[in-house]
Amino acid sequence: MASRAQPISGVQAIGGVFILLVVLMILGPLIAVVLRAEGFAGLRPSDWAAIRFTLVQAALSAGVSCLAAIPVARALARRRFRGRGAYVALMGAPFILPVIVAVLGLLAVFGRAGWLNAALIGIGAGTIEIYGLFGVVLAHVFLNLPLATRLLLQAWLAIPAERVRLAHALNFDGRATRRHFEWPLLRATLPGAALVIFLICTTSFAVALILGGGPSATTVELAIYQAFRFDFDLGRAALLGVIQVAICVAAGLLAWRLAGTSGFGGGLDRPAMAWPGDTRTAGLWDIAALVVAGLFIVVPLVAVTADGIGAIVGLPASTWQAALRSIFVALGSTVLSVTLALPIALLIAGRAARAGLEGVGLLSIAVSPLVIGTGLFLIVFPVADPIALSLPITGVVNALVALPFLLRALIPAATEAEATQGRLADALGLHGTARLRHAILPRLRRPLGFGAGLAAAFSMGDLGVIALFSAPGQETLPLEMYRLFGSYRTNDAQGAAVLLMALSLGLFWLFDRGGRVNASL
Amino acid sequence: MRSTIIAAGMIAMVGAAHAQDTPVLTVYTYDSFVADWGPGPAIEEAFEATCGCDLQFVGAGDGAAVLSRLRLEGERSEADIVLGLDTNLTAAAVEAGLMAEHNIMANDLTLPVVWTDPNFLPFDWGYFAFVHRADMENVPSTFGELAASDIRIVIQDPRSSTPGLGLVMWVQHVYGDGAAEIWEGLADNVVTVTPGWSEAYGLFLEDEADMVLSYTTSPAYHLIAEEDAGFAAAEFDEGHYLQIEVAGLLNTADDVDLAGRFLTFMLTPVFQEVIPTTNWMYPAALAPEALPDGFNTLTVPDVALIYSAEEAAAIRDEALATWQAALSR
Numbered sequence: 001m002a003s004r005a006q007p008i009s010g011v012q013a014i015g016g017v018f019i020l021l022v023v024l025m026i027l028g029p030l031i032a033v034v035l036r037a038e039g040f041a042g043l044r045p046s047d048w049a050a051i052r053f054t055l056v057q058a059a060l061s062a063g064v065s066c067l068a069a070i071p072v073a074r075a076l077a078r079r080r081f082r083g084r085g086a087y088v089a090l091m092g093a094p095f096i097l098p099v100i101v102a103v104l105g106l107l108a109v110f111g112r113a114g115w116l117n118a119a120l121i122g123i124g125a126g127t128i129e130i131y132g133l134f135g136v137v138l139a140h141v142f143l144n145l146p147l148a149t150r151l152l153l154q155a156w157l158a159i160p161a162e163r164v165r166l167a168h169a170l171n172f173d174g175r176a177t178r179r180h181f182e183w184p185l186l187r188a189t190l191p192g193a194a195l196v197i198f199l200i201c202t203t204s205f206a207v208a209l210i211l212g213g214g215p216s217a218t219t220v221e222l223a224i225y226q227a228f229r230f231d232f233d234l235g236r237a238a239l240l241g242v243i244q245v246a247i248c249v250a251a252g253l254l255a256w257r258l259a260g261t262s263g264f265g266g267g268l269d270r271p272a273m274a275w276p277g278d279t280r281t282a283g284l285w286d287i288a289a290l291v292v293a294g295l296f297i298v299v300p301l302v303a304v305t306a307d308g309i310g311a312i313v314g315l316p317a318s319t320w321q322a323a324l325r326s327i328f329v330a331l332g333s334t335v336l337s338v339t340l341a342l343p344i345a346l347l348i349a350g351r352a353a354r355a356g357l358e359g360v361g362l363l364s365i366a367v368s369p370l371v372i373g374t375g376l377f378l379i380v381f382p383v384a385d386p387i388a389l390s391l392p393i394t395g396v397v398n399a400l401v402a403l404p405f406l407l408r409a410l411i412p413a414a415t416e417a418e419a420t421q422g423r424l425a426d427a428l429g430l431h432g433t434a435r436l437r438h439a440i441l442p443r444l445r446r447p448l449g450f451g452a453g454l455a456a457a458f459s460m461g462d463l464g465v466i467a468l469f470s471a472p473g474q475e476t477l478p479l480e481m482y483r484l485f486g487s488y489r490t491n492d493a494q495g496a497a498v499l500l501m502a503l504s505l506g507l508f509w510l511f512d513r514g515g516r517v518n519a520s521l
Numbered sequence: 522m523r524s525t526i527i528a529a530g531m532i533a534m535v536g537a538a539h540a541q542d543t544p545v546l547t548v549y550t551y552d553s554f555v556a557d558w559g560p561g562p563a564i565e566e567a568f569e570a571t572c573g574c575d576l577q578f579v580g581a582g583d584g585a586a587v588l589s590r591l592r593l594e595g596e597r598s599e600a601d602i603v604l605g606l607d608t609n610l611t612a613a614a615v616e617a618g619l620m621a622e623h624n625i626m627a628n629d630l631t632l633p634v635v636w637t638d639p640n641f642l643p644f645d646w647g648y649f650a651f652v653h654r655a656d657m658e659n660v661p662s663t664f665g666e667l668a669a670s671d672i673r674i675v676i677q678d679p680r681s682s683t684p685g686l687g688l689v690m691w692v693q694h695v696y697g698d699g700a701a702e703i704w705e706g707l708a709d710n711v712v713t714v715t716p717g718w719s720e721a722y723g724l725f726l727e728d729e730a731d732m733v734l735s736y737t738t739s740p741a742y743h744l745i746a747e748e749d750a751g752f753a754a755a756e757f758d759e760g761h762y763l764q765i766e767v768a769g770l771l772n773t774a775d776d777v778d779l780a781g782r783f784l785t786f787m788l789t790p791v792f793q794e795v796i797p798t799t800n801w802m803y804p805a806a807l808a809p810e811a812l813p814d815g816f817n818t819l820t821v822p823d824v825a826l827i828y829s830a831e832e833a834a835a836i837r838d839e840a841l842a843t844w845q846a847a848l849s850r
Contacts, residue, residue: 036593100720104727111711113728131713153597186686210679210724213713216849226680229585232613273568318557318562377593387579394774479552485719486553488742488801489697490726493719 015347018340019360025400026363026383028377030241036378047236049379051243052222053216057133057208061140062194063460069148069193070186072293075286076274077150077156087294088153089509091146092454093301096461096504098478099206101497104307105300106139106211115247115299124203124365130407139207142199146297147454149336151196151408152446155189158416174282177275188458189412195255196408198364199248220244224368241371252359297489309497319496322480322502330460330507331392333399337455338448340399341406346440348407349414360408364400372397379444390474398462402455409447409454417443453511457504475502539662539719544776544785545575549587551605553610553800555580560799568790581719584766585612592617595739599779602788604644608827611641612765612834621770621777624785627808630788633763633825639769644787647736648761648822649687650754656741657731660755668706675730679809679841681716683764686732688839690833690837691762693840696827700840703846711848736821737761738799742801745815752821760824766802811814 016206094102109115110130117127135299159181165179173303205221212444220240227237344361354521364372380386417440423440441448460479477500484493555561556576565576581590584605591598591614606614620640630636632646651674652668653660661667664759667674671842677685693700712730732755740752759815768787776778786792790811793804799812804812828836 062660100723103720103724107724107727107729111727111729210713210720212716214708214711215678215714215845222678222680225716229589230680232589316557355531374593377590379593382598460784482719483552483556485723486559486717487556488722488739488746489558492722493723498580 001288011185011343012347015343015345018344020405022340022344023360023363025396026367026372027245028240029372029379030245030367031304032375032378033234033241033371035342037167037238043236043239045344046218047220047223048440049216050218050220051247053153053212054202054219055247057136057140057204057212057217057219058198059142060137060190061201062198064137065144065148065197066152066190066194068145068293070153071285071289072149073494074147074154074182077290077292079283079286084123084361087290087496088150089505089512090095090301091149091293091297092457092508093146093501093505094143094297094513095499096302096457096508098461098481098497101304101494101501102106102143102189102300103139103207104494105304107276108144108303108307110135110138110301115286115303121355131211133212133217135211135213136204136208136217139211140197140201140204142296142300143207144200145293147295147405148197150187150200150450151193152186155185155412157446158413168232168274174279175422178308191258192408192412193252195362196365197314198251198275199404202247204242205314220247221355221368223368225310225368226266226369228374228463232339237371237374241368244366244368244371248363249359252362260444301501304494304505308491308494308496308498311491312499315492315499317478318475319480319484319492319499322477324500325391325475326460326477326500327503327507329395329398330456330504332392333395333450333459334456334507334511335404336396336399337402337406337450337459341403341410341451342448344403345407345410345444346436349418362404364405369397370399387474391476395477398459399455401462405454405458406448406451409451410444413444413447414440425428449512449514451509452514456496456511459467460504460507461500517518525742539735543573543575544779545577546572546602546776547577547579547580547600548602548604548783549591549600550603551583551587552580554578554605555683557574560795560828563795564792565798567795568786569785572786573690574785588614591619591771598773600770600771601776602783603771606641606685606767606769607683607765608765608830609683609690609833609837612640614769614832615830616834617639619771621772621774622771623781625781625784625788627788627806629707631804631806631808632763634637634763634765634827636765638767638830641769642784642787643767643805645764645794645796645800645805646763646765647738647802648754648763648825649691649734650737650739650756650761650820650822651685651732652725652735652752652754653732653737655751655753657753660753664695664703664707664757665839669705670710672710673712673730673731674707674710674732674734675712675721675724676714676716676734676742678714678716679844682685682718684721684734684736686837687762689766689836689840689844690828691802692835693843694762694828695759701843704844705850708848708850714848719809720802736764736796736802737822738801738803738816739821741815742772742799744818745798745813750818756820756822758823760826761822763825763827764802765805765827783790786813790840843846 076084107114167180172180178348204219205225208217208219209222220243224237224240228241250314276397377386380389380393421439421443425435430439477496481493481496481500484496551557552819561578565578568576581587585608587605588610588742591600591603595668621640622639625642627636627642630643632643659670661670662674676688677687679689692703696703713725721733722735724730737754740754743749743752768784770780770784788806790807793807794806794811796802797816832836
């Protein structure tokens with residue numbers, strides 16, 4: 001492979017430059033904080049406890065999310081039913097919910113005064129307590145199960161129809177299907193999906209603290225927050241930031257070791273319909289998986305919506321302005337994120353060290369937003385007014401944070417496209433943009449739409465660094481929502497949350513739909 | 522009236538003539554102060570009507586975030602005034618060399634304690650208190666009673682929230698060396714700890730807890746803004762810790778005279794009357810008769826407790842460690 005000419009080398013060279021750029025933009029702020037700090041003060045015992053707790057809860061959350069996603073993704077891949085598109089789209093909602101809203105939604109179901117406990121008391125079965133490690137994992141699964149499901153589903157749908165038809169011809173039973181299709185597919189996809197979710201959970205702060213039930217649920221991110229805000233100890237904050245990066249790198253290496261390749265070969269880009277070895281029992285299992293996961297995701301969302309929908313009409317004008325501003329920021333960072341991701345994905349596709357390179361992209365979810373924000377502030381402040389740049393900086397940071405999700409969606413598809421269409425394209429002498437347009441991009445459309453949708457929704461809902469850079473008249477919708485919550489205006493805040501959810505979902509749906517035109521998903 | 526119109530007209534003319542070089546007064550404050558429904562907009566309008574200047578509020582997170590921001594900016598900061606630190610943060614601001622003395626005599630303060638700080642002037646204050654639904658039975662009147670009960674409370678993390686730190690200081694002030702014991706007793710009452718006030722109050726409103734750490738003035742919001750008399754604050758016999766929110770002149774102020782005028786303006790009724798129904802705190806220099814209707818229904822504790830800024834800074838870390846150890850079990 002190394003000896004083969006790189007047919008779209010221009011784009012790939014750009015990808016290389018972008019990777020460097022991304023590394024600079026992520027590690028630069030961290031270095032700025034390190035330089036500003038007057039020496040490393042060393043860690044306290046409580047910091048070690050925080051590191052331990054962070055690793056345990058993130059590993060559990062990632063593991064449970066991915067395991068739970070298997071039956072759901074499998075069911076979605078195998079079944080066709082009315083409203084399937086809506087089901088898939090709705091599955092994207094929790095991921096983009098602001099933390100406080102997601103927590104309130106979960107508590108409406110699982111909390112002390114929640115529906116579940118009301119039902120349990122009704123049948124005289126006592127009550128359950130959500131707070132603790134269980135609550136943390138439950139919340140992280142709620143937030144990340146949809147992402148895990150979508151990532152696995154992409155892999156299922158990438159299996160060429162020809163293979164499935166061959167399996168039918170060979171009369172595959174359930175066991176053979178698992179062995180020849182599902183196991184290789186999971187082997188190739190699960191480690192990457194688990195890694196992304198693990199990293200998202202390592203920077204969890206508010207969810208872990210609130211549902212963890214007390215200071216024993218302190219994560220590294222909270223320790224960083226304390227170092228910055230409570231002690232103003234930049235050295236310790238930077239050291240903890242470096243530890244987050246180290247955790248990210250270690251987890252990336254582990255996932256890379258575990259990941260296999262699926263190697264299904266090429267096909268004619270038609271999605272598979274019926275699967276071999278499908279029995280009546282399997283069908284019932286699929287229905288059960290879809291119903292349970294659907295209820296788990298939808299009921300808290302219904303609670304959130306019911307609380308806030310009535311307040312939307314009466315929202316203050318400033319909230320609507322903030323919403324408009326957020327849409328622009330989200331669109332801007334989506335464009336930037338896609339521009340960065342596409343060349344990087346093409347560069348990484350088919351490279352032996354691709355997990356390592358993709359790890360670079362993952363850094364941005366593993367590094368504390370507070371560290372990035374502070375570092376950027378330190379870099380920008382001497383040369384320009386950070387307040388004047390508050391929205392562009394927010395857009396750029398959101399693009400960086402969304403980058404890993406785009407890469408995760410694009411890289412397998414790009415690898416696949418190059419593997420299946422590459423030789424034909426070579427034979428036809430397709431180079432540069434022509435190759436990109438005819439051979440590669442058509443196969444990237446679906447993941448590109450999905451990834452761009454995710455990036456837009458994520459950017460819409462992310463508080464990111466705006467809090468540190470906020471300026472009068474520059475508030476984004478999440479910031480506005482937090483201000484409403486902070487001024488007793490809980491109901492308006494819940495209304496703003498529903499608006500935020502609707503806009504994020506709308507953006508996600510638009511992009512995702514754009515990628516799926518003429519496709520069966 | 523006529524003189525006001527003339528004055529306004531003159532200011533407008535002066536303003537037009539010097540549009541380019543209108544002095545700018547930059548005030549760093551916390552987020553909710555500058556929100557549309559916060560005190561910021563009304564105060565900005567009132568001050569700009571008389572100062573011939575451009576008053577710019579910059580919201581930068583909560584009080585602790587404002588202080589970090591100023592420390593990060595250091596000498597090059599554009600800020601003239603910091604508004605919204607509380608007395609648990611002021612010692613750090615002085616120690617970081619950010620503050621200049623205000624040299625303003627504040628004789629008409631309406632705080633329940635004496636104020637002598639040369640670097641800061643208070644603009645509002647409140648008593649920390651546990652807020653509950655008015656129909657709650659067996660409302661505790663001491664921390665001991667609360668610890669012995671099965672009442673469920675939600676509190677804020679002192680590492681990330683000023684009310685959370687206020688509670689730790691409150692328990693420390695009342696119990697001293699016995700604080701650890703009280704916290705161990707309270708541990709099974711604490712439903713959970715939230716990063717900030719908003720999450721805790723949200724959890725309380727969703728009935729996740731019977732009581733939430735907030736202020737004695739919180740029921741006034743529900744009463745006045747929502748016409749809901751269904752909330753009350755528990756009065757504790759041991760006294761209530763105070764939060765005093767202050768403003769101060771920064772070393773980086775360009776126009777010390779203008780900044781001084783703002784601090785003086787801060788203690789006049791025009792500014793102070795905005796506070797009760799926007800910040801939902803007691804104004805620091807306004808006679809009780811001038812408070813809006815509804816504030817007279819609030820619980821007023823007999824005893825007000827507070828550490829000086831220096832004491833607060835000295836005991837903070839140990840009090841935090843006590844809290845953390847007791848609640849981590």
